[in-house]
Amino acid sequence: MRNTIHKSEAIRIILGILFLLAILAFYPFRLLTGKIAFSPKESGRVSVMRVNGSRDLRQRFHAQYEGLSEIEVEIPQVNAGKYLYAALLDENGETLLDRYLLIGSQGGRVSIPIGEKVEVGKVYTLLLKDCFSEYEVRTLPIDPSVPTEGLLQNGEVQEGRELAGAFVYSVPLSKKTTLLGMAILALLFLVLQAGVSRYYKRFPEKDALYSVKKVLRTVLYPLLAVFFCTLFLLNFPGKAFDDRWGDLLFYGIGILITALLSFYAVGHETFGTLQKKPTLKQVAGAILIALSLQFACEYVNGLYDINHSIAERKLMISLLLLSLLTCKADEICNRFQAIVIPFLGLGALLYCRQNWMIASQKEYELHNTATMLTAVCAVLIGILVVSFFKTLVYRHQLPKADSRLNLFGILCLLLSALLILFRNTRWWGFALVFAYGVYAGRLRDSERREEALPVLAGGLQLHFYASVLYCMLFRLFTGFVFARFSFTFHTVTITAQYLTMMEAAAACFLIDKIRRTEFLEPQTDLRRKRDGSFVSLSRWKRRWKSLWKEFVFFGCVGAYGIFTMSRTAYFSVAMVL
Structure with a gap:
C-alpha cells in the first residue's frame, strides 16, 4: 500500500479497471438488459376487487420470456394496514418466491419485484393476499395482447377480467447492440489512454509520484460519498424503504454507522497493525474454508438425501483441496504423481461411466452430479496418499514435529468419536473426521500450524460477511x-x-x-x-x-x-x- 506509482500510470490502471468492468457488464454477465412489458389497455368497465383476511386474488398468466423482472398491480385504495403479501406459484401450485411489500395508506401502482428465471410458455400464478391489511385491486376487461389465462378470487373464476398493471420481463441486449456497445467502449478506452499518455509526455512535471494508498483514497472517497448520500436521500425524504419515522431513524443511524466505518476503513493508517501480508496460498486457504462452511450449510438446508449427498461430496472436495495447499510443490509435481494421476483419472472416468444415469431416469442430473463429485474425491484422496508415501520413501519417516497429545487434541479425538458413534445412519461423520484428520496430519509441521489460524480466521469471516451481504440483498x-x-x-x-x-x-x-x-x-x-x-x-x-x-x-x-x-x-x- 505504501508503494509509489506515477499519476499517469494510476490513471491508466483505473481506466483499465473501469473498462474491464464495463465489458463484463455487457458480456458475459449481461447486466445491461432491456424491458418488455405486457399491460392491458383500458377498453371497458373498470372494477375493483377487495383483498383481506377472507379473500385473495390469483392471476394466471403465460410466461413470454425467461427473465420475469417484476409484476405491477394497481391498488386504488387501502382500507386497513400498510402491507400486502404476494407470491409466485408454478403450475403445481408450489411457491417459487414470496414478497411482503409496503403499500402505504394511499395505495397506487405497486411494483412486485420478481427477478426469477421462468420457463417460456408455462403457466404461472400471481397470488395476492393480505398482511394484516385490507386493500382493493383494480381489474380490467381481458386484453388479447396480454397472455393471461384467468383471474380467480377465492378459487372462483372472474369471467372476462384480469388485473390492471403489467408483466415486465428483462431481456438481454441483442448481439448487434452488445457488440456495438463493446466497440464504442474499446474506442473510448483507447482514446483516453492515448490522451493520458500524450498529456503527461508533454507535461512530465505534472506526472508526480503518489502512494498506492493515496490513489485508492482519491478514487474511493468520492464513490463512497455518492453511494451513502444516495442512500440517505432514498431513506429520507425519499422514504424508499419505509414511511414510519421510527424505522426511518433506525435506517438512518445504520447508514451513518456503515458510512463512518467505510470511510475509516479506507482512510485509516495501518502503521500499527500486527498482521503480516497474506500470501496467495493463505488467501486460497481462506476461500476454501469459506466454501467448506457454505457446503456444510447446504447440507443443513438440503431437503432430500440426494441434496445431502451432493453437499457432503462438495465439503469433502473443499477440505481435501485445503489439505493439498499444505503440500510443497515437489510433493505434488513428481514422477510418482505423474505415474499415478493418469490411472486415477482413468478410474474416475470408468466409475462415472458405470454409474451414469440416462435422462429418462428420475433425478438423473442430481445423481450424475453426485457421481462426478465422488470421482473427484477419489482422485484427490489418491494424490494425497501418493504424497504421503513419497514422503515416507525419501525420508523414511514423517517430518519431525511436536506430536504430544494436548488437551485440544484429546477434545478433538473425543468429538471425532462422538461424530462417528452418533451419526444416525449418515456417513458425513466419517467423511468429516477423515478430512479433518488428513488436514491435521498435514499441520504437524510447526511452520504450517502457525499459518492455519490466519487461514481459519479469514475463511470464517469471509463466509459470514458473504452471508450477511446475501441476506441484505435477498x-x-x-x-x-x-x-x-x-x-x-x-x-x-x-x-x-x-x-x-x-x-x-x-x-x-x-x-x-x-x-x-x-x-x-x-x-x-x-x-x-x-x-x-x-x-x-x-x-x-x-x-x-x-x-x-x-x-x-x-x-x-x-x-x-x-x-x-x-x-x-x-x-x-x-x-x-
Whole structure:
C-alpha cells in the first residue's frame, strides 16, 4: 500500500479497471438488459376487487420470456394496514418466491419485484393476499395482447377480467447492440489512454509520484460519498424503504454507522497493525474454508438425501483441496504423481461411466452430479496418499514435529468419536473426521500450524460477511411479519448454532488480538502535521488501529444473534461476554 506509482500510470490502471468492468457488464454477465412489458389497455368497465383476511386474488398468466423482472398491480385504495403479501406459484401450485411489500395508506401502482428465471410458455400464478391489511385491486376487461389465462378470487373464476398493471420481463441486449456497445467502449478506452499518455509526455512535471494508498483514497472517497448520500436521500425524504419515522431513524443511524466505518476503513493508517501480508496460498486457504462452511450449510438446508449427498461430496472436495495447499510443490509435481494421476483419472472416468444415469431416469442430473463429485474425491484422496508415501520413501519417516497429545487434541479425538458413534445412519461423520484428520496430519509441521489460524480466521469471516451481504440483498428481515430472523437457514435453531460458532470464533480472534496488543508502546505515525513534525500515536490509538476489525466482526455476529430471538444464541452470547 505504501508503494509509489506515477499519476499517469494510476490513471491508466483505473481506466483499465473501469473498462474491464464495463465489458463484463455487457458480456458475459449481461447486466445491461432491456424491458418488455405486457399491460392491458383500458377498453371497458373498470372494477375493483377487495383483498383481506377472507379473500385473495390469483392471476394466471403465460410466461413470454425467461427473465420475469417484476409484476405491477394497481391498488386504488387501502382500507386497513400498510402491507400486502404476494407470491409466485408454478403450475403445481408450489411457491417459487414470496414478497411482503409496503403499500402505504394511499395505495397506487405497486411494483412486485420478481427477478426469477421462468420457463417460456408455462403457466404461472400471481397470488395476492393480505398482511394484516385490507386493500382493493383494480381489474380490467381481458386484453388479447396480454397472455393471461384467468383471474380467480377465492378459487372462483372472474369471467372476462384480469388485473390492471403489467408483466415486465428483462431481456438481454441483442448481439448487434452488445457488440456495438463493446466497440464504442474499446474506442473510448483507447482514446483516453492515448490522451493520458500524450498529456503527461508533454507535461512530465505534472506526472508526480503518489502512494498506492493515496490513489485508492482519491478514487474511493468520492464513490463512497455518492453511494451513502444516495442512500440517505432514498431513506429520507425519499422514504424508499419505509414511511414510519421510527424505522426511518433506525435506517438512518445504520447508514451513518456503515458510512463512518467505510470511510475509516479506507482512510485509516495501518502503521500499527500486527498482521503480516497474506500470501496467495493463505488467501486460497481462506476461500476454501469459506466454501467448506457454505457446503456444510447446504447440507443443513438440503431437503432430500440426494441434496445431502451432493453437499457432503462438495465439503469433502473443499477440505481435501485445503489439505493439498499444505503440500510443497515437489510433493505434488513428481514422477510418482505423474505415474499415478493418469490411472486415477482413468478410474474416475470408468466409475462415472458405470454409474451414469440416462435422462429418462428420475433425478438423473442430481445423481450424475453426485457421481462426478465422488470421482473427484477419489482422485484427490489418491494424490494425497501418493504424497504421503513419497514422503515416507525419501525420508523414511514423517517430518519431525511436536506430536504430544494436548488437551485440544484429546477434545478433538473425543468429538471425532462422538461424530462417528452418533451419526444416525449418515456417513458425513466419517467423511468429516477423515478430512479433518488428513488436514491435521498435514499441520504437524510447526511452520504450517502457525499459518492455519490466519487461514481459519479469514475463511470464517469471509463466509459470514458473504452471508450477511446475501441476506441484505435477498433475505430481508421482515420483522413486521416474523419476529425471528433465520439468516440463510430454514429454522432459527440452526441459525443460532451457526451464529454461536461464529460468536465463539469472533471472541477468540478478538481476545487473541487484545492479548497481542497489550504491551504496545506509543509510536510515531507516518503522517506529518502542518509544521512538518510526525503525528504521535498513543498506545490506545495503536491498539484501536489493530483491533477495530475484530470489534466490528464480533458486534455484527452478536447483532444477528439477537435478531434470531433464540435462547441458544442469547445464552451463548451471554456466556461469551
